[in-house]
Amino acid sequence: MKLITFRHADGSRVGALAGDRVIDLHDAAGGRDMNGLIDDWPRLAGEIGAAVREARTTLPLADTKLLAPLPQPRRNVWCVGKNYHDHAREFAGSGFDSSAAQGAVPTVPIVFSKPPGAVSGPGDAIDSSLDPMASVDYEAELAVVIGKAGRVSASDDPMSFVFGYTLVNDVTSRGLQKQHSQWLLGKGIDGFCPMGPTLVTADEVHDVGSLTIACEVNGERRQHASLADLIFDIPTLIRTIGRSISLVPGDIIATGTPAGVGLGFDPPRYLRAGDSVCVMLEPVGVLENPVI
Template identity: 65%
Template sequence: MKLVSFEHRGERRIGVLTGDAWVVDVTGAVGSYDMNVLIERYESLRDALAREVEAGAERVPLSDVTLLAPIPDVRRNIFCVGKNYYDHAHEFANSGFDSSAALGAVPPAPIIFSKPPTSVVGPAAAIDSSLDPMQSVDYEAELAVVIGKAGRCAQTDDPWSFVFGYTLLNDVTSRGLQKHHSQWLLGKGIDTFCPMGPAIVTADAAGDVNAFEIRCEVNGEVRQKAPLSALIFDIPTLIRTIGRSISFVPGDVIATGTPAGVGLGFNPPRYLKPGDSVRISVAQIGALENHVA
């Protein structure tokens, strides 16, 4: 299923995308408009949701709704991974902005940082570039893993059993603040600097995740393009690394890293400016497009 959070006639709802043009409102079946509740109860709700979709009850045109981030109220900071594609690791290590460069271009273990819930916005929402005092706003297209199972991931656990589904995320960054503070939170945790969406594709419907290809276009120009199979540290490794000592809660989000082609990698850098449009896509999920204000 492709699950979305949306607003319709002034009310927040949960829905299932059907085709390219319709949303089936399943808020009643879930008993809540909070996507975290659906994620927690998905196994018991799956059949009821399927019946709602089959019946087409409360079906509304996608053009009549406003899509929100799939989890508008993420409960905790989003877990993010730095330098997790080989080409981007070299691109960033050679930029002069990488405080971890002493470890080498390719990190020996996953680099984990976070973005606060206040950074999350949905599809079509504006990225507020005025919040970067250094005019160095950059884009980073990423596949995000949505966690559906609570608890720590022990060595004997199957990491895939923690995966609820997948969505898209733009790890927008102030490169100037990232360099100035020699760490990543203040440059990446800015309000509106975490567009997410358009939908969560559930793991049971996603197919082979390694076959996913992520793309990023800025004003229609392809800047990033890579298969998920090119990750340095794959999804099970990331889940084990984080979940070994931090208990997951359903609805947690792990952004898996970005491929080469970010604005910082050009000479001179090609940072985002007001009026620009950033479109991130994976065919199996859809497209996340945001403009810069």
Template identity: 55%
Template sequence: MKLATISVGGRPTPAVALGSGRFVDLSREGGLPSTLLGLVRGWDAHRGAVERLVAAGTAEIGPEGVRVLAPIPRPERNIMCVGKNYYDHAHEFHGSGFDSSGGAQAVPEVPVIFTKAPSAVIGPGEPIPAWRDPTGTLDYEVELAVVIGRGGSGISKADAYGHVFGYTILNDATARALQRKHQQWFLGKSIDGFCPMGPAIVTADEIPDVAAMRVSTRVNGELRQDARVADLIFDIPTLIETISALVTLEPGDIIATGTPAGVGLGFDPPKYLKPGDVVTLEITGLGTLENPVGGRPA
């Protein structure tokens, strides 16, 4: 099932995405949570009602007057991210002169974990505010994002997938010069609007083989990134085990799993994003996340 947050007449509501711009408006069913985050947290109790509403067809709406938002427009906790988690990108980033993660080793021995602020999240179609980066070094990073459904601490790799609710697409947009200047990654990656996400959360049962998924980025139609999730250095169970050993995971938490080679920083000269560019991310089974790059508002 593809679960989205849509705005209908300016009112955000959880919905089921049916394709071709059609949705099932879940606000028409009494007793369901008013947010997608609430639905994730109570999925076991509410799934049956959602399925019945979809089958009935009485709450279907078309694309007219509907705007798709980020699935969880304002996460309650920071988004957990993983640096240098594809082999080619680890070498690409390490050789760029921007890698402040420490040591002379390109490929990390353990997952490199950092976070992005919830205020960075924007939805499909919203402009990435390049003007907020005073250094002019806005870069893109396509990432498979894992949404936690069942929380817990000390989760083993063997049990990890049982805690996954679903998956979505995330653009870990980054101001590279700020990332290097501050010698850590939070500020350069947490600028307001620097985390496009969406278009929906696809429930885990819809993805039979996560490793077979492909992630890609196109900028103005030019293919920049293209890799398989199987190429991750640290797979999803390892990430969940590593994080939950120290930080209790909660339903609705988001883990961005890392980006492959082909970021703008990796070109000579770098191909940073500029106002007017269009960034299109695609992940097998999850759809497409597209955002323009915006200039300073008038």
């Protein structure tokens, strides 16, 4: 199921996307937002499924405004740095890498976060003026959305914690990232975490490693990689984060970006006002954002 959060005439509500039609799930979800829907999914899944199958009235997607599937995350977005081999080498050689002590390819996952205020939705503008160093970069990433609370024990199957998958663009001020020798200030800027367009439930994705992620800037392909190329796979990331930190439903884990970021070109090819950047992965869809 492709779940969405959308704005219509009377406010924000959850729904499902079927082609170019939106199924309004507000009543079936009891008025819950996406966080609440994930919380109560074991009890609501049957009713939600029936509402999707039996939908008689739908809305044209063009008449709605898609928001981030989780427009107000409860906590910071968990992020993973240098998690594709080619990008790890690309970044290690850039002079911007404060984690270089681990070597070009990390031996353990590098985890940082983006605050909830960084989250924006499909079509929302990336404000390049918020980067005082004119060094705005893009990073296409698959994001895992957690559906079960608790710490991940040695006997747990980490994938049992997965509710579904979405996309994020881990937009970054490379200048701030380098200046402060850490990643939060360069990556946590307002609106620097576009997310969406859909949240695909885990039952729809049978083999994450078979998926391919891509990014285009102004129609030019910049990034393209298989999720099978992750250095640390999704179970490893969930276990690493959840071993000592209790996960909560609605937690978001961005799994890292492949090679081809703007920093990797000589000279760097950063985003500028007037650009359009698209992150793509089926079955999640296309996440497109203009730069202003």
